Amino acid sequence: MDREAKSISGNQLPIVVVMGVSGSGKTVIGSGLAEALGMDFAEGDNFHPPANVSRMSAGMPLRDEDRWGWLDAIAIEIANAEAKRRGLVVTCSALKRIYRDRLRLASRRLRFVYLEISRDAAAERVAARKNHFMPASLIDSQFADLQPPTGEEHVVVLDASRPPAELVATAVKALSKAPVG
Numbered sequence: 619m620d621r622e623a624k625s626i627s628g629n630q631l632p633i634v635v636v637m638g639v640s641g642s643g644k645t646v647i648g649s650g651l652a653e654a655l656g657m658d659f660a661e662g663d664n665f666h667p668p669a670n671v672s673r674m675s676a677g678m679p680l681r682d683e684d685r686w687g688w689l690d691a692i693a694i695e696i697a698n699a700e701a702k703r704r705g706l707v708v709t710c711s712a713l714k715r716i717y718r719d720r721l722r723l724a725s726r727r728l729r730f731v732y733l734e735i736s737r738d739a740a741a742e743r744v745a746a747r748k749n750h751f752m753p754a755s756l757i758d759s760q761f762a763d764l765q766p767p768t769g770e771e772h773v774v775v776l777d778a779s780r781p782p783a784e785l786v787a788t789a790v791k792a793l794s795k796a797p798v799g
Contacts, residue, residue, distance in 0.1 A: 631705030633725045637712035638733035639760040641740035642778045644709035650786040657705035665691040679759035696724035713763045731789050735778035737761050
């Protein structure tokens with residue numbers, strides 16, 4: 619654990635949502651960040667109900683009404699971490715401000731790490747994935763829904779084209795400087 623990670627673990631632990639469109643690297647960065655901080659990790663895709671997975675697998679984008687239950691399941695995970703006073707890193711696309719605000723209700727310690735990526739780079743990454751329910755054909759719908767967290771508090775913005783180790787280190791450093799609570 620490096621100096622920045624120790625300063626976070628020595629203070630009140632944050633709850634972090636690693637967000638961005640499909641293919642931005644949420645799982646890689648989120649799991650790396652959780653490991654670096656010694657916190658639990660939760661993969662947001664695992665909270666999707668079967669109907670959402672079927673819809674996306676069939677090449678149909680999720681609608682707001684499809685996302686509410688999924689977001690609420692993630693919010694429950696966040697609220698449980700809040701209640702137990704533990705740190706947590708969870709992945710969630712959190713594409714719209716209203717989605718992020720819904721998650722913010724679950725914890726005052728919530729921070730976001732936004733992985734910013736171009737449409738072409740995201741499509742290339744998604745097309746290269748194996749055994750994932752999200753097809754590359756849905757990338758355009760992700761960008762159509764995306765409301766970048768510009769001007770929102772407690773958001774770290776990272777260039778997702780950078781190497782994963784660099785992104786994790788940058789996120790740890792930024793989170794160590796942000797007050798929690």
